[in-house]
Amino acid sequence: MENEAGALSRVAGLFSARGYNIESLIVAPTEDPTLSRMTLVTVGSDDVVEQIIKQLNKLIDVVKIIDLSDGDHIECELMLVKVRAIGKDRKKIKGTADIFCGRIVDVTGKSYTIELTGTCSKLDAFLDTIERNTILETVRTGASGIGRGERILKV
């Protein structure tokens, strides 16, 4: 979409006005600074998704839109988790993070902050694996996505 003030609120406003769901939404400028790329995750029947796409297309700030789940695509989300890490837990948590290819990006005597990327379900799996009560804080970006191979969304 156009990298214009207010473009995001037009999209968000459309979803709330028409009663559609936003599961997650992520947006940032592209290599062309006049354009932003948004990945929005929503749920709905085929009819609802068709309406959402048609309605989004009507927004003047939206340049192009595709339904990534129509074909092969890659989905990726970034998560930062701060966990309590004391005593023997420290090793265990480090081990789990390694298995999930996470990086520890901040360390104190009592905590680790782990950076993880991957599909949403992988991040969910990590959270399910570590002990719930060790989690101090999580922050997730929501999924961003791109088509596989020759499937290209470009203006």
Add this chain to the structure above:
Amino acid sequence: MGTEELTGAEITIRCLQEEGIDYIFGYPGGAVLFIYDELFKQNKVKHILVRHEQAALHAADGYARSSNKVGVALVTSGPGVTNSVTGIATAYMDSIPMVIISGQVPTYAIGLDAFQEVDTVGITRPCVKHNFLVKNITELAITIKKAFYISSTGRPGPVLVDIPKDVSQEKTKFYYPSSVSMRSYNPTSKENPGQLKKAIQLILGSKRPMIYTGGGVILSNATKQLTNLVQMLNFPCTNTLMGLGGYPATNKQFVGMLGMHGTYEANMAMQHCDVLIAIGARFDDRVIGNPKHFYNKERKIIHIDIDPSSISKRVKVDVPIVGSVSDVLNELIKLLKASKEKNDRAAIKSWWAQIDQWRKRDCLKYDRRSAIIKPQMVVEKLYKITKGNAFITSDVGQHQMWAAQFYKFDKPRRWINSGGLGTMGFGLPAAMGVQFANPKGAVACITGEASIQMCIQELSTCKQYNLPLKIVNLNNRYMGMVRQWQEFFHGNRYAESYVDALPDFVKLAESYGHVGMKIEQPNDIEDALKEAFKLKNRLVFMDFITDQTENVFPMIPGGKGLSEMILV
């Protein structure tokens, strides 16, 4: 690029001149004072001063609807904008091309809760086709160009341009492009030939066809094409409330308006047809009722609309055709003429026999011998006296439905009403806009005593500009439509629907400098109307004292289907 340096205010007016705008409707205030100053210095763009910003919007709207030009309104920041919102939303719901210019507090004050500051772009966002806040004077001219372009192309709609006061004061070189293109906005689409072919097959194979058309036919100026198509096929045709005048109402193939207060024959034919051709219409809830009841598995639907999001929104269709109605109809007519196949004449004939059976139900009958004035009779006589040539605006309620049922519109852009939003207060200011667009035309506003009071202050505007409107007030001392629902669905409990403490409308009209008449006898209706229309240069307010208990029939109760009408 021109060499002169102009202020933002000058640029704004120059842009309007370049667009060929003759009238704008507005109300001044602090944030637009520089723009008003420039208006004062020229005389190409004439400013019409209303008495409330809502009326400025409705007047610009009536101007646009009746003329096929873009309507323009100018309002100040803060309360000027909030007063305009009803008018903007009204135009948005009916897809009317309008450009609204609003003043804003200076850029350096935005966000600081400045005097008369509101988030105009935020408040209007859900009810405009698009809006802009112009923060940089170098963007002003191109933004106004885009506003006109967006509002008048594709599915039309209101576009707002918010101009901070300092931007109207600063200077830059003026250049107005003759055209503009935007990568994110492509209003022209070419209809899909495959779908056209499928449509032709369905049309030619149909035995019980029906053509249902809406405001899109009017907006797309496709009346001629529609008339051709309907007559070459000998199919029945119905119009929505927004589509009246799209097909000549006095033609025998017209089966009346459809929908909640549509005719028996139109609604029955909609329900029982085997091929439905929907043109520039959107299957809205007041038209088809409950989609589950509307569903008929033997019926195939062809849907022609410029807006893809209107297609398969409430009702799944079999053949979607996205494109401008006039282009698509031209194509269809060409293909039909070239086709060797023809419809099964006998089948169409027996379908007409069925429709004529339904017509015999005479669903719009009312007591013509009543001693109290029946509102339907007033509309019938108005039709007769004006020979069907008047521009009719209306407000919202029973009177609106009677106007739609009993005034037979043979031409487009003659019936001006708020169909989508249903805005009481629309009729009088809209009529002002219509009169400015059609200075020689007879313009009547059919209203009710509740609706007319929502913008009654505009009688003053009418005096200032000598607008010879004819106001037909169907005075039943009730918010009649509300009363009707309370009678039918709320056990006759008439909660707050009695319109008490009414003014003496005759004196009221006179105090504004107009002519007032009160009509209480059925026998006086015709003479009063004749007299009023003879007063060519005067606004005449006709207060018809009508039957308080009259109801609009047929009626489809909310949540029901087309064949579940309540009949007289």
